[in-house]
Amino acid sequence: MTTTSREPRAGTGEAPEDIKAVPVRHPGRWVAVAVLAVLIAMLINNVVSNPNYRWDTVGKYVFDRRLSAAALVTLQLTVLSMFFGVVLAVLLAVMRLSRNPILTSSAWVYLWVFRGTPVYTQLVFWGLISVLYPQVGIGIPFGPEFASFQTTEVITFFVAALIGLALNEAAYMAEIVRGGILSVDRGQVDASLALGMSRALAMRRIILPQALRVIVPPAGNQFISLLKATSLVSVIAGGDLLTAAENIASANLHTIELMLVATFWYLVLTTITSVAQHFAERRLARGSLALHGRP
Amino acid sequence: MVRAQGVRKRFRRTEVLKGIDLDVRRGEVLCLIGPSGSGKSTFLRCVNHLEQIDDGRIHVDGELIGYSERGDALHELHERDVCRQRAAIGMVFQRFNLFPHMTALDNVIEAPIRVRRESRTEASERARALLARVGLAQKAQAYPAELSGGQQQRVAIARALAMQPKLMLFDEPTSALDPELVGEVLAVMRGLADDGMTMIVVTHEMAFAREAGHRIAFMDDGTIVESGAPRDVLANPSHARTRAFLSRLLAAS
Numbered sequence: 001m002t003t004t005s006r007e008p009r010a011g012t013g014e015a016p017e018d019i020k021a022v023p024v025r026h027p028g029r030w031v032a033v034a035v036l037a038v039l040i041a042m043l044i045n046n047v048v049s050n051p052n053y054r055w056d057t058v059g060k061y062v063f064d065r066r067l068s069a070a071a072l073v074t075l076q077l078t079v080l081s082m083f084f085g086v087v088l089a090v091l092l093a094v095m096r097l098s099r100n101p102i103l104t105s106s107a108w109v110y111l112w113v114f115r116g117t118p119v120y121t122q123l124v125f126w127g128l129i130s131v132l133y134p135q136v137g138i139g140i141p142f143g144p145e146f147a148s149f150q151t152t153e154v155i156t157f158f159v160a161a162l163i164g165l166a167l168n169e170a171a172y173m174a175e176i177v178r179g180g181i182l183s184v185d186r187g188q189v190d191a192s193l194a195l196g197m198s199r200a201l202a203m204r205r206i207i208l209p210q211a212l213r214v215i216v217p218p219a220g221n222q223f224i225s226l227l228k229a230t231s232l233v234s235v236i237a238g239g240d241l242l243t244a245a246e247n248i249a250s251a252n253l254h255t256i257e258l259m260l261v262a263t264f265w266y267l268v269l270t271t272i273t274s275v276a277q278h279f280a281e282r283r284l285a286r287g288s289l290a291l292h293g294r295p
Numbered sequence: 296m297v298r299a300q301g302v303r304k305r306f307r308r309t310e311v312l313k314g315i316d317l318d319v320r321r322g323e324v325l326c327l328i329g330p331s332g333s334g335k336s337t338f339l340r341c342v343n344h345l346e347q348i349d350d351g352r353i354h355v356d357g358e359l360i361g362y363s364e365r366g367d368a369l370h371e372l373h374e375r376d377v378c379r380q381r382a383a384i385g386m387v388f389q390r391f392n393l394f395p396h397m398t399a400l401d402n403v404i405e406a407p408i409r410v411r412r413e414s415r416t417e418a419s420e421r422a423r424a425l426l427a428r429v430g431l432a433q434k435a436q437a438y439p440a441e442l443s444g445g446q447q448q449r450v451a452i453a454r455a456l457a458m459q460p461k462l463m464l465f466d467e468p469t470s471a472l473d474p475e476l477v478g479e480v481l482a483v484m485r486g487l488a489d490d491g492m493t494m495i496v497v498t499h500e501m502a503f504a505r506e507a508g509h510r511i512a513f514m515d516d517g518t519i520v521e522s523g524a525p526r527d528v529l530a531n532p533s534h535a536r537t538r539a540f541l542s543r544l545l546a547a548s
Contacts, residue, residue: 185392187388187390187392188392188394190340190345190386190388190392191386191388191392191393191394191451193345193378193381194343194345194381194384194385194386194388194455195381195382195405195406195410195454195455195458196378196379196381196382196383196406196410196411196458197378197406197409197410198374198375198378199374201409201410205405205409206394209396210394210395210396284396286396286438287395287396287397287398287438287439287440288395288438288440
């Protein structure tokens with residue numbers, strides 16, 4: 001995108017010559033490079049040569065089946081709860097911005113509850129939902145019931161964790177989505193309505209696509225903190241990366257080594273996320289990068 | 296084509312329109328002039344129901360805008376019907392309001408496809424013809440940010456025309472443009488007027504009002520002070536307020 005061809009300025013006739021000038025010297029940069037290089041070398045030397053890290057044990061567990069399977073659970077839990085969280089968040093954001101006072105206040109109450117309590121408490125609650133409601137059924141409100149299930153069958157630990165994380169995430173994402181919607185120029189709504197679009201159509205085709213540009217960077221943040229928040233599901237189920245690492249560590253007492261392995265896997269997952277975010281942002285920048293494209 | 300009767304509009308406690316009566320015939324180009332804050336733009340936004348009026352009636356092509364009258368009660372129209380009314384009225388804004396995430400062509404075909412349910416090929420074909428008409432056939436794939444203000448405004452006109460409106464509203468279409476770009480937009484509007492489009496144009500371009508306008512209405516403080524043939528209103532304004540406005544405008548230019 002940085003290679004947009006520039007037409008020669010009208011009137012000058014020929015292309016201007018490039019200026020050849022001696023660049024300004026930055027001696028401070030070289031000093032900084034030298035200092036940092038020494039510090040980094042010391043750190044690496046220390047970490048590698050310190051036998052207490054037991055890198056051989058770390059290496060043994062890095063690709064341990066139990067841990068890579070747990071990393072996958074963490075990823076699944078994150079992706080799924082982010083997905084459902086975002087869907088609900090868009091709904092909540094639109095509700096908060098609607099002109100219907102019932103909708104705005106119910107959205108407000110939702111945010112009040114789910115942002116106002118620790119996600120840990122919420123997860124415990126969802127984990128114990130079968131105590132409150134041993135059975136769930138489908139039927140007509142106050143009327144006959146067509147089918148009923150044991151709660152523990154329907155809401156497995158994974159589902160409970162998913163519900164807990166998604167509902168909490170929705171509350172945070174709702175505010176991010178609302179901010180994105182508010183960032184879009186009001187003239188866009190005017191133009192859409194003047195063309196005969198309904199409010200819903202304008203929201204879907206004109207407003208939300210533009211809001212996404214503002215939504216994606218903080219949503220990337222949310223995704224990464226959600227990735228790490230999955231470790232909290234250990235309170236109800238475990239199966240996630242950190243819990244699996246802790247379980248192994250509690251058996252063999254190699255706590256530091258297993259935490260290093262978990263760190264490695266978390267970094268792999270967040271790196272993938274950041275790369276995905278980069279490409280998403282580039283795609284959403286269509287129409288604005290073309291001219292103002294030099295980053 | 297347009298008939299406004301006793302139109303009133305309040306924002307909170309400020310009355311912005313204080314009883315507007317106005318008729319625009321089919322094929323007529325009416326230029327609305329007046330100082331800023333006089334209610335010109337608000338009136339325009341009432342004509343396609345972007346603003347709700349508090350009193351009076353606006354008819355476009357014989358149809359009451361925004362309401363239906365049954366007996367002696369007014370009923371608000373369902374959103375679907377408001378959209379249908381708006382689809383037949385084109386509007387061009389001071390700040391263009393093109394959709395920045397879409398190319399010029401996509402801007403023009405969006406409403407025909409989504410609102411009028413036209414096929415993409417049919418809509419694209421007409422959109423290309425419209426872009427050619429406003430002199431931008433080569434810019435179909437350009438994004439708004441890659442176009443000059445004048446080009447953006449011409450795309451915006453093509454976008455409004457794509458809905459085949461029977462009435463076009465222009466809200467200060469050249470006020471946000473660099474002076475050297477004003478001409479290209481006015482030329483397109485003149486072409487439209489020559490083709491017999493009914494137009495209401497809020498403008499400060501007196502040259503355009505004089506040459507392309509069939510009638511000028513001068514608005515001040517929420518009322519229409521006087522209206523008549525451009526020659527008469529501009530050369531021999533009958534009201535002191537019109538005279539004061541025109542001499543201020545002349546002094547500024």
